[in-house]
Amino acid sequence: MERDDPLSVSTDEILRMDQQVVHPWESFDLPHENRMVVGHASGLYVQDSEGNRLLDAPAGMWCVNVGHGRREIIDAIVQQLSRLSYTSPWSHPTEPAARLADRLSHLSPGDLNHVFYTTGGSTAVDSALRFVAFYNNVRGRPEKKHILSRHDAYHGSTYLAASVSGKPRDRSWFDFETRTIHYLASPNPYRREVGLSEEAFLAQLLAELEDKILEIGADRVAAFIAEPVLASGGVIVPPDGYHAACLSICRRYDVLYISDEVVTGFGRLGHWFASEDVFGVVPDIITTAKGITSGYQPLGAVLISDRLIREIGGDADRAAVFANGFTYSGHPVACAAALANLDVIESDNLLEHAREVGPYLQDQLKTLNDLPIVGDVRGVGLMACVECVVSKGSRQTLQIDHAVGKRIDAHCQSMGLIIRPLINMCVLSPPLIIKRPEIDEMVDILRRGIEKTMNDLRSEGIGDFG
Ligand SMILES: Cc1ncc(COP(=O)(O)O)c(C=O)c1O
Numbered sequence: 001m002e003r004d005d006p007l008s009v010s011t012d013e014i015l016r017m018d019q020q021v022v023h024p025w026e027s028f029d030l031p032h033e034n035r036m037v038v039g040h041a042s043g044l045y046v047q048d049s050e051g052n053r054l055l056d057a058p059a060g061m062w063c064v065n066v067g068h069g070r071r072e073i074i075d076a077i078v079q080q081l082s083r084l085s086y087t088s089p090w091s092h093p094t095e096p097a098a099r100l101a102d103r104l105s106h107l108s109p110g111d112l113n114h115v116f117y118t119t120g121g122s123t124a125v126d127s128a129l130r131f132v133a134f135y136n137n138v139r140g141r142p143e144k145k146h147i148l149s150r151h152d153a154y155h156g157s158t159y160l161a162a163s164v165s166g167k168p169r170d171r172s173w174f175d176f177e178t179r180t181i182h183y184l185a186s187p188n189p190y191r192r193e194v195g196l197s198e199e200a201f202l203a204q205l206l207a208e209l210e211d212k213i214l215e216i217g218a219d220r221v222a223a224f225i226a227e228p229v230l231a232s233g234g235v236i237v238p239p240d241g242y243h244a245a246c247l248s249i250c251r252r253y254d255v256l257y258i259s260d261e262v263v264t265g266f267g268r269l270g271h272w273f274a275s276e277d278v279f280g281v282v283p284d285i286i287t288t289a290k291g292i293t294s295g296y297q298p299l300g301a302v303l304i305s306d307r308l309i310r311e312i313g314g315d316a317d318r319a320a321v322f323a324n325g326f327t328y329s330g331h332p333v334a335c336a337a338a339l340a341n342l343d344v345i346e347s348d349n350l351l352e353h354a355r356e357v358g359p360y361l362q363d364q365l366k367t368l369n370d371l372p373i374v375g376d377v378r379g380v381g382l383m384a385c386v387e388c389v390v391s392k393g394s395r396q397t398l399q400i401d402h403a404v405g406k407r408i409d410a411h412c413q414s415m416g417l418i419i420r421p422l423i424n425m426c427v428l429s430p431p432l433i434i435k436r437p438e439i440d441e442m443v444d445i446l447r448r449g450i451e452k453t454m455n456d457l458r459s460e461g462i463g464d465f466g
Contacts, residue, residue: 007039011049024157036413041068044431044438046418054413057428057442058420062231062263062383063290066344067431073296076340080333089117089329096335103342104303107272110282111306117299117330121262121289122156124300125225128258128287129160130324131304132223135256138312138320145180146216148209148224148255152186152233155225155260155287164225167233169423182216184208186230187238190376190387191395202239210249218253223285228274231263234425235385237378243279256308259283262300266291267345267432269381270355278380284308294341297334350432358382360436364443365428371447372465373404373454383429385422386446391464397424402462404453412449417442419449426450 007014014037023035037049044067046056059065066073080096087094097117105113116131118124129147136144149155151166162170163177166186185208192201213221224246230236250257259281264274265288271277273286285308289300312320328334345351358381365377365384375389388404390396398404405421412419420427426446430438457463 005040007037007049011037014049043067043069044434053416055417055430055438055442055445057418057430059429059431060295061290061420062268062429063293063295065267065291065432066294066341066348066350067433070294070296070340070344072344073294073337073340076336077296077333080336084332086332089325089327089331094330094332094335096332096339097330100330100335100338103339104301107342108286108303109273109276112283112286112303113306114304114309116302116304116324117326117335118289118301119326119328119331120156120298120300121260121287122158122161122300123326124262124287124289124302125155125161125164125260126158127324128285128302129164129223129225131285131302131308131322132256132258134320134322134324135308135312136222141219143220144222146221147181148184148212148221149181150184150186150226150230152188152230152236153225153227153260154230154232155227156262182212184212186233186236187242188230188234188236189239190378198239202242202245205239205242206245206249209246210253213249213253213255218255221253221255223256223258224250225258225260227260227262228264228279229269229380229383231383231429232422232427234387234422235379235383235427235429237380243275243281247281247283256285257281257283258285258287260287262287262289263291263383263429264381266294266341267350267354268383268429270351270358272351274381292341293334293337294344296341297331297337298328299331299334299338345432348433354382354432357434357436357439361428361430361434361439364439365446367443368447368450371450371454373398373450373457373463379428382432382434384427386426386428386450388424388426388450398457398463402457404457407453407456408446408449411452412445415445415448417445417449419446 015034038046039049040047045053047053101115104115118127149164153166155161155165163181166183187205247257259275261273269278275281275283284305286303293299362379368374373388376387390398404424405426408426409419409421454465
């Protein structure tokens, strides 16, 4: 990683000015802790402002799928900027937005051929939910508004997207839409009742979905929203057959199925989209963002089925206008970045590659199971989670204030690895370009980071690690 373009101010100066920045998920007991300043990045690695190189195991924020610094994407951005930096999506089609929609309609499952562009994942989820309400209003079913989500889901940070998110800690200090949103159990096999088989657990989850629809009334339930794998909830992979069975229950009661593929799309599970190829479902709507540009530009998209569009077109109310959109919907530069990003995924065979190295990552991480603090290692494709507990058999989490994930992350960072700490969990979702030696490097540092954390905890008298 060359540094012929050093940062223009010192690390201390950046950190001083950064005190003015309110970061996402910040607590306000200022001055806040110093963070690592990232100055440069290339491939799998980022470089901090002091010149230390670290493997970027979360791929930024689940997004840098093709890795950092790809020349083709940078060039496409620059070329589009010089050609047309912006025009109103209200009035003018552009070549990149049109070409990207055409391409997405070929990559998406089933008849999900219509694309509504947004600025990211939250706005995609928000727009999908607004579309569902609009759809039912236009169809003369204004009472069909209730949305089913799950505990541990994360769907974003706008009011509506946050309202369908079910991570307990995120809900403490905010207000949410509550009248029309309902939560089902998290489909987390690790946390199922002791003694319950995975089949019985699946049956329980499906019965809960159907009972909830019947309890609210099918004529009042509009949609079920689900991440194929609950990402920020801790990489929760539902029991086999869960999604297909949920879809068939939804179909039975005319409930739309929204698959939130903001994380799982664009190669993370070795396919353009995971819904059909991995989980056997063709949803009515897919929300996507992140890997669509590999983070080179902010962009999100809602993919909507031809059927839904047909049902609100034609003879439906002609005065109905989908009054939802953003100044930067289908931003030409973001769409140009997305097109170049899709080219890289294709030309480098990254889907095949992810399918090849994903199982290796999962197997290598499973070797951490011998550590007494590790309660569960889970994942699929190139997304994984190591969950720490107080003692092996108990499934009890380490108290939140011990911030085990953060402690492990700090040790890992000092050894050249960034992980994503989530309370008592360590999440990994490396760029798709990762190869076996770098997976070994990642797992080796993670093991040492966990061991060091266990030693710290032991010396503080926390936990029971033998
Ligand atoms: C599944 C899922 N949906 C939606 C979002 C929100 O996306 P964004 O942060 O781009 O608004 C996220 C973000 O992590 C996500 O993981």
